[in-house]
Amino acid sequence: MNPRSSRAGTRSSALAFPVIALVGVVLVSLNLRTAVTSLSPLLGVIDAEIGLGTGGMSLLGMVPTAMFALWGVLTPIVLRRTGLEMLTVLAMAAAAAGQILRALAGDPWVMGAGSLIALAGMGIGNVVAPPLVKKYFPRHVAAVSMAYITGLQLGTVVPALVAVPVEEAAGWRVSIGWWAVLAVVAAVPWVMEIVRGGSATAVPAAAGASPAGSPPAGAAPAQRPRPWRSPVGIALALFFGTNSLCTYAFFTWLPAVAVSIGMTRAEGGLALAVYSGIGLVAALVVPWVAGRFEDPYAVVVVSVLCYLAGFAGLLWAPGVAPWVWICLLGVGPSTFPLCLTLINLRTRTEAGSAALSGFSQGVGYTAACLGPIVFGLLLSGPGLGAGLAFLTVVLAVMVVVARTACRPRMLEDTLR
Structure with a gap:
């Protein structure tokens, strides 16, 4: 291979993987509220079948913010032991598994367990999304943030709009369970990044780390930012x-x-x-x-x-x-x-x-x-x-x- 073709191949590779990361960030953002707004319009129907009761419906309403708060605290601790990409895959897997479990629920306890799992995944996703933007797009933070936040808003509005029509056509279990497919799809770009090798490194503790996530050569480790x-x-x-x-x-x-x-x-x-x-x-x-x-x-x-x-x-x-x-x-x-x-x-x-x-x-x-x-x-x-x-x-x-x-x-x- 001549130098010109080698340089062209390098440029092509450099362009391809940020595109995959961009798709991955947007897909993750679409999943961060689906378990919340797909359920709320159907609580009455679900209550009639599995007997949630007023207390159960109130608790399900509190689970999202409680899990988002809990995993806001825990996710940075987990990130020190794993990579952004791997944790993103695990978050989307939890979101998918939890939503499938809710769709199969025959009693309030299973519905609650599925909600905890799904919203744990989404709570982790809330936290890892901004550093993913920082890592892969350090020079385009505002533009990629716009895409990511737009995806989050769409993932809030659309499930609420389609929940009742899908329930009327196919039942409430399909209406809340089919969003698991989107979570599985959102994990695929990050699996590709992990398979590439070298990307799925743990978030560095060094305050002087480079935008790509690895500390500069010869730099002494610094304390984790508090x-x-x-x-x-x-x-x-x-x-x-x-x-x-x-x-x-x-x-x-x-x-x-x-x-x-x-x-x-x-x-x-x-x-x-x-x-x-x-x-x-x-x-x-x-x-x-x-x-x-x-x-x-x-x-x-x-x-x-x-x-x-x-x-x-x-x-x-x-x-x-x-x-x-x-x-x-x-x-x-x-x-x-x-x-x-x-x-x-x-x-x-x-x-x-x-x-x-x-x-x-x-x-x-x-x-x-x-x-x-x-x-x-x-x-x-x-x-x-x-x-x-x-x-x-x-x-x-x-x-x-x-x-x-x-x-x-x-x-x-x-x-x-």
Whole structure:
């Protein structure tokens, strides 16, 4: 082989594998919410057959955020002993196995066990996705984050939309079980990377690791990044937490809020779809803004103002333009794709990205568990005004902590 053909072959190989990684990242992102939103519309049907009961349905509603929080903490520990690619394969295998087990469930205990397994896989996937972007696309973080977050939003909206039609055509077991196929498909690109050899290395502990994941020659090992010892890490974790608390409060209670202001139950369900669907637009726009501007704090300001305008409309003019207020609320969670993008934009290394991803999502989804509970208690007690006042306080905290998270400082440079 002459030198020219050798160079051409090298270029072809270099192009081929990032494409596989890009496909792999997007496929993983499509799987990160399927076990959540494919189940919710069918709980009544499933309860009628296997007897979940009110308590069982409530527990199933709490499992997603609880497992996301737990595996936000545990995944970085596991990553120190295995590779990103191998752990991604295991995560997708767990997602598939759990969803198949749920589809076969004949009693609430099996349904619960399947949910725990499936959501453990998805919780791991939440954490490993940002460092995969950091490792394979260090110069295109914003663009690939846009693709990954768009996939996550699609994986949230589409299962909810098709759950009932598929159930009516083929039964609830098929409706919740067929998403296992997508999880198996998502594992294939990462199996290919492992088979290539040399990619499936454990996430390095060295703070000075190269973008590809291996420490530079002659570099002394450094301590594993501890995000809780950095103002950037603490701020991003609190930013993620306040965002998640507000978002999951409305994921759970927006239909009830809509009914309380005079909308029908059908309109309440549509309101939740609109609230979720606006996130698709944010997923396309916000990562681009975060990558283009050193300090994307303006996204936070716009998001909070939209939330507050929506709150004001719901309280003081609910019958005037309810769909305007719902759309304004839908713009509020634009801070979610910003949080995910900042995980990579505020870290220098793959190790830093993995550590910050686990820490911020562990804190974030723990807070998300509190949102539906506290807001629901206030909504059913003092009323909507009290619930929105609580969320306004949360947004005030977000405005403060996001100021630090958005400043162009790196986690590794601020560790104490």
